[in-house]
Amino acid sequence: MTINEIQEELIEDFAFFDDWMAKYEYLIQLGKELPLIDDQYKTDEYLIKGCQSKVWLHADHQRGKVLFTADSDAIITKGLVALMIKVLSGHSPAEIADSELYFIDQIGLKEHLSPTRANGLLSMVKQMKLYALALQAKGR
Amino acid sequence: MEQTAVLEHFDVEKIRQDFPILTRKVNGKPLVYLDNGATTQKPKQVIDAIVEYYTQLNSNVHRGVHYLSQLATDAFEVTRRKLRPFINAAHEHEIILTKGTTEGINLVASCYGKAYVKAGDEIIISAMEHHSNIVPWQMLCEERGATLRVVPINDAGELDMEAYRAALNDRTKMVAVTYVSNALGTVNPVGEIIRQAHAAGAPVLLDAAQAVQHLPIDVQALDVDFLVFSGHKMYGPTGIGVLYGKEKWLDAMPPYQGGGEMIKDVAFEKTTYNELPFKYEAGTPNIEAGICLAHAVDYLETAGLNRIAQHERELLAYAGGRLLEIPELRIIGTAQEKSSVVSFLLGGIHPYDVGVILDKLGIAVRTGHHCTQPLMERYGIPGTVRASIAMYNTKEDIDALVAGVQKAAEMLA
Ligand SMILES: Cc1ncc(COP(=O)(O)O)c(C=O)c1O
Numbered sequence: 323m324t325i326n327e328i329q330e331e332l333i334e335d336f337a338f339f340d341d342w343m344a345k346y347e348y349l350i351q352l353g354k355e356l357p358l359i360d361d362q363y364k365t366d367e368y369l370i371k372g373c374q375s376k377v378w379l380h381a382d383h384q385r386g387k388v389l390f391t392a393d394s395d396a397i398i399t400k401g402l403v404a405l406m407i408k409v410l411s412g413h414s415p416a417e418i419a420d421s422e423l424y425f426i427d428q429i430g431l432k433e434h435l436s437p438t439r440a441n442g443l444l445s446m447v448k449q450m451k452l453y454a455l456a457l458q459a460k461g462r
Numbered sequence: 463m464e465q466t467a468v469l470e471h472f473d474v475e476k477i478r479q480d481f482p483i484l485t486r487k488v489n490g491k492p493l494v495y496l497d498n499g500a501t502t503q504k505p506k507q508v509i510d511a512i513v514e515y516y517t518q519l520n521s522n523v524h525r526g527v528h529y530l531s532q533l534a535t536d537a538f539e540v541t542r543r544k545l546r547p548f549i550n551a552a553h554e555h556e557i558i559l560t561k562g563t564t565e566g567i568n569l570v571a572s573c574y575g576k577a578y579v580k581a582g583d584e585i586i587i588s589a590m591e592h593h594s595n596i597v598p599w600q601m602l603c604e605e606r607g608a609t610l611r612v613v614p615i616n617d618a619g620e621l622d623m624e625a626y627r628a629a630l631n632d633r634t635k636m637v638a639v640t641y642v643s644n645a646l647g648t649v650n651p652v653g654e655i656i657r658q659a660h661a662a663g664a665p666v667l668l669d670a671a672q673a674v675q676h677l678p679i680d681v682q683a684l685d686v687d688f689l690v691f692s693g694h695k696m697y698g699p700t701g702i703g704v705l706y707g708k709e710k711w712l713d714a715m716p717p718y719q720g721g722g723e724m725i726k727d728v729a730f731e732k733t734t735y736n737e738l739p740f741k742y743e744a745g746t747p748n749i750e751a752g753i754c755l756a757h758a759v760d761y762l763e764t765a766g767l768n769r770i771a772q773h774e775r776e777l778l779a780y781a782g783g784r785l786l787e788i789p790e791l792r793i794i795g796t797a798q799e800k801s802s803v804v805s806f807l808l809g810g811i812h813p814y815d816v817g818v819i820l821d822k823l824g825i826a827v828r829t830g831h832h833c834t835q836p837l838m839e840r841y842g843i844p845g846t847v848r849a850s851i852a853m854y855n856t857k858e859d860i861d862a863l864v865a866g867v868q869k870a871a872e873m874l875a
Contacts, residue, residue: 342489342822347873374814374830374845395844396812397874 325417328409329425336429345430349401356404359393370445375399377446381453387412388454392446402434402443410450418454423447472769478854480505480761491824494862499644499672499803499850500828501694505761508698511754523749524723524740534749541756542739548759549689550680551706555738558712559752562703563671564594566690567638569705569742570667571598573715574636574688581607583635586664588613588621588650589840590643593833595669599638608635615840619646619795623654630662637666641673645832645848646795647778647803649677656686665711671695675852676774676801678767681706693751697852698758702751705742712738719744770853774802777851781860788867794846805832805846808867811874813847819870820847825863 323331339345363380370377375396382389390411394400409425410418426432434443478484481503486493495503515537521530523538546554560566579585585599589612603610611634613626621639630637637659642649652668659666665687670679675696681689688711693702707715717724717735721744726734735741762770781804785791790809808816817829830845831838838845849863 343873346819346822350873375812376844396814398815398818399812 325409325413325421329423332405332408332425333428346398349405349431350397351401352404353394353397353400353402356393356400356407357391359391363391364393370449377403377443379403379446379449379453381450381457383415383457386414388415388418388457390450390453399443402431403446406443406447406450415454415458419451419458421451472765472773474773474854474856477765478856480507481854482506482509484854488824488826489822494823494825494859494866496849496851496855496859496863497826497828498675498852498855499695499832499848501700502675502697502852503854504697504699504758507761508754508757511757512699512750515750515753519753520749522746523752534753537753537756538747538749541752541759544756544759545704548763549674549704549706550682552682553709556706556709556712558705558707558739558742559747560690560703560705561701561748562692562694563669563690564692564703566688566703566705567594567667567669568598569718570638570688570690570707571602573718573742574665574711575602575606577715579603579606579608579635582633583608584611584629584631584633585609586611586613586626586629586634586637586639586659588639589615590619590621590646590648590834590837591638591640592644592669592671593835594671595638595640595667596836599636612836613639615648615837618797619643619648620797621648621650621655623651626655627658630658630664632663634659634662634664637664638669639666640669640671641679642670642676642801642803643795643834643837644672644803644850645805645834645837645846646797647800647805647850648795648797649673649799649801651799652686653684656684660685672802675762675770676767677771687711693755693758696758697761698755699748699751701748702755709738712742717741717744721745723747765853771801773853774851774855777855777857777860778802778804780857781849781851781863784860784864785867788864788871790871791867794841794843802851803848804850805848806867807843807846808871808874811871813845815874816847816867816870819873820863820866823862823866823869825866827863 359378364378368378368380370379375394377394379392390407392403394403483503519534521534523535542554542557545557551557587599599610611629614622639650641652656666667688668686670689670691674691687708689706691704694700724736724741724744726736792807794805813829820827828848
């Protein structure tokens with residue numbers, strides 16, 4: 323599936339939730355299910371500085387695709403991180419770098435992407451794209 | 463007995479009617495505002511004064527001969543006149559209007575530092591200070607080659623007074639501590655702190671940002687040298703604050719910033735400085751906030767700080783008791799003497815997660831390190847969830863908080 327197809331699917335999934343609680347319960351579930359990041363990457367080097375919750379992000383390049391793994395010490399943040407990974411992981415550096423992430427807004431979680439929100443999610447998206455750009459540059 | 467009789471006059475429902483924002487909804491739920499440590503809401507008396515200022519008075523202060531300028535100047539000075547008895551300062555000119563607590567501390571660190579702090583000297587702060595009462599002193603110490611000494615706390619969040627006594631010596635040039643801790647709620651034994659500092663020959667700056675709105679303060683009885691607070695945390699406007707300083711210090715220290723208002727005569731060879739308080743008030747002040755702060759002072763005095771303190775003490779005790787009904791909830795900061803703040807953690811759950819769920823329920827709390835990173839480090843925690851109480855809060859607010867935390871516990875478990 324393309325990045326946009328995944329975004330569309332998520333938007334459909336989220337349309338089923340009729341209140342915030344169901345939505346957040348789902349996010350929390352996603353956070354719990356996110357595969358563990360290898361411990362060697364849970365260091366300051368891989369830390370994305372959000373103000374309150376910590377996010378660790380690692381990118382691997384395999385057969386032209388970028389594979390992300392990540393973790394957070396806050397479960398809701400981790401759920402959001404899991405969403406980002408669902409959408410961006412497994413695509414080529416060019417696809418990731420050029421992607422436009424409109425689904426967050428459409429599933430009603432826009433507030434978490436605000437630059438003033440202290441959860442580091444925006445920095446995470448930037449970092450994912452930076453990894454992609456760096457890999458793209460290396461690939462040339 | 464008399465106390466209860468007095469308290470009966472504290473009509474919280476009537477007080478709530480003065481705060482228009484308390485009737486609004488957040489995320490479809492009635493707002494439960496428990497982030498008063500960050501900033502308080504404003505009563506309509508203050509809001510109306512702001513509108514009145516711009517519709518009737520707006521003009522620069524202390525300069526024009528014209529009518530409006532005179533009115534604005536008079537109104538601005540009324541605030542200073544009301545602040546003097548509010549903290550029982552000896553003189554009106556000991557009240558310097560600043561942008562807020564942070565600016566007050568920076569002013570003292572800078573001006574007092576220039577006049578009195580040399581290499582080898584020591585400044586004492588405590589382990590529970592807000593970054594605003596750490597960083598300016600660190601900067602001063604770095605600049606002057608002085609040493610910053612930090613008084614530790616016990617697990618309950620109380621200052622180690624033994625360690626404090628041991629830290630004082632003839633190199634101590636300043637003791638800067640908070641009156642009430644914004645993260646733990648601890649009320650420090652400031653009378654004792656000041657007596658001991660003076661015995662060692664050091665002046666004391668009290669950070670009263672979390673104190674003036676909760677308990678009566680008498681700077682002369684305390685014999686404190688400097689006291690700072692912010693308008694926005696005491697039901698007043700943002701962008702205005704107070705630095706109280708004893709006349710002898712304010713006279714002896716050099717000015718903070720140069721500019722208009724703070725001068726007597728300017729010549730390129732030599733400028734002479736204006737008298738107190740204007741010596742420390744360079745440039746056009748926040749006139750609107752300065753004028754309207756008087757209405758916040760009036761409001762506090764009408765409500766009565768003793769009554770407010772008692773109401774808030776009861777709420778705090780109620781909040782502590784009810785929150786502890788929740789399994790795995792742990793209160794951070796269990797000092798004997800506390801005011802207005804209850805900080806807590808829910809098992810191993812990140813405070814941010816709890817804050818997000820509470821927000822969805824219309825409950826405003828603060829999560830994080832509360833600008834006290836060294837303190838969080840001391841407890842080995844990433845931060846806390848902090849509910850902070852104001853005079854308009856009710857038991858229903860606390861019940862909503864407890865229900866919200868229970869909901870968060872269910873969802874996040
Ligand atoms: C104890 C304490 N000191 C200083 C400050 C800083 O106040 P302001 O940001 O109004 O300058 C605060 C505010 O959070 C505080 O709680």
